[in-house]
Amino acid sequence: MHELSLMCPEDRVEDVSDALDALDALSVSVEDMDAQTEAEQALFGEPGMPPPKDGWNRSRIVALFPDEAAARQAQDLLVLQDFFGGCQVLGIQEVEAQDWVRLTQSQFQPVDITPEFWIVPTWHEMPEAAKVSIRLDPGLAFGTGTHPTTRMCLRWIATQPAGSLGRTLDYGCGSGILAIGAAKFGAPAIDAVDIDPDAVVSCELNAQANAVQLNAGLPDKAQGQYQTVLANILATPLRMLAPLLCNHVQAGGHLVLAGILERQADELKQAYAPYVQLDVSDSEDGWILMTARKA
Numbered sequence: 197m198h199e200l201s202l203m204c205p206e207d208r209v210e211d212v213s214d215a216l217d218a219l220d221a222l223s224v225s226v227e228d229m230d231a232q233t234e235a236e237q238a239l240f241g242e243p244g245m246p247p248p249k250d251g252w253n254r255s256r257i258v259a260l261f262p263d264e265a266a267a268r269q270a271q272d273l274l275v276l277q278d279f280f281g282g283c284q285v286l287g288i289q290e291v292e293a294q295d296w297v298r299l300t301q302s303q304f305q306p307v308d309i310t311p312e313f314w315i316v317p318t319w320h321e322m323p324e325a326a327k328v329s330i331r332l333d334p335g336l337a338f339g340t341g342t343h344p345t346t347r348m349c350l351r352w353i354a355t356q357p358a359g360s361l362g363r364t365l366d367y368g369c370g371s372g373i374l375a376i377g378a379a380k381f382g383a384p385a386i387d388a389v390d391i392d393p394d395a396v397v398s399c400e401l402n403a404q405a406n407a408v409q410l411n412a413g414l415p416d417k418a419q420g421q422y423q424t425v426l427a428n429i430l431a432t433p434l435r436m437l438a439p440l441l442c443n444h445v446q447a448g449g450h451l452v453l454a455g456i457l458e459r460q461a462d463e464l465k466q467a468y469a470p471y472v473q474l475d476v477s478d479s480e481d482g483w484i485l486m487t488a489r490k491a
């Protein structure tokens with residue numbers, strides 16, 4: 197395979213990337229041309245907020261083609277386009293053949309939530325220590341067990357007294373990892389909802405792969421009251437969802453919230469104060485888990 201590298205100013209990145217897609221590039225990646233220099237620009241925003249700026253001043257675009265002729269043909273066509281003004285061809289290089297599947301898979305290892313509870317990609321052997329496990333592959337939906345917010349929710353689920361989870365709601369289910377975890381730890385009935393229809397499909401497929409029964413759907417699928425309500429979203433939507441989520445918790449039931457940074461604890465406590473008293477019950481890498489028991 198061969199890769200074509202280009203330098204583009206910020207306002208040309210979209211047009212050039214779209215053109216490379218249309219020219220049948222196998223993949224197109226965009227990175228900061230000034231990375232590792234004094235001109236490097238961080239584009240990270242607050243979690244849940246857009247980045248302060250859409251793109252870097254100068255981007256390096258790398259497009260992969262099956263052979264040198266295809267890369268050269270794409271280059272020759274691109275330089276003729278009016279939107280290519282201000283861009284520059286950096287070169288065409290051969291890329292060593294790699295076992296991409298194996299390389300990608302090697303980046304996803306089994307993750308231990310507790311010494312006995314593991315998230316294991318389907319291509320991995322089950323670790324000997326795993327007494328309870330979720331089989332899950334990386335997909336389009338969030339939730340592979342590597343993010344601290346997911347891990348804390350799963351740890352909470354795994355450490356509840358046996359048989360105590362009761363009817364459970366996973367609000368913002370993503371891959372369905374929390375709902376599946378709840379099923380593995382004995383929740384007798386589970387609703388898993390998300391605003392993203394792709395997440396709902398992913399959740400259903402993952403539940404099937406783990407031989408778990410649950411009802412997945414859009415948020416209006418959440419009906420009535422639950423002994424356990426789990427929501428790993430982000431602080432801003434969690435604040436707005438306070439009355440809705442608390443209404444879904446039955447008396448004596450648990451509310452478990454994640455996606456919250458340490459410095460956001462007080463604003464969440466205040467938002468939920470009219471309904472329940474939230475406390476910080478776990479933390480990992482600057483993220484906190486907040487839980488409450490409804491009176």
Ligand SMILES: C[S@@+](CC[C@H](N)C(=O)[O-])C[C@H]1O[C@@H](n2cnc3c(N)ncnc32)[C@H](O)[C@@H]1O
Nearest residue numbers: 338339346368369370390391392395428429433
């Ligand atoms: C951080 S992911 C969590 C996924 C999974 N539950 C986990 O713990 O790994 C948040 C999910 O919440 C969904 N979401 C965001 N806002 C929502 C809302 N207002 N109602 C329902 N789902 C929402 C997103 O689509 C996303 O799938």
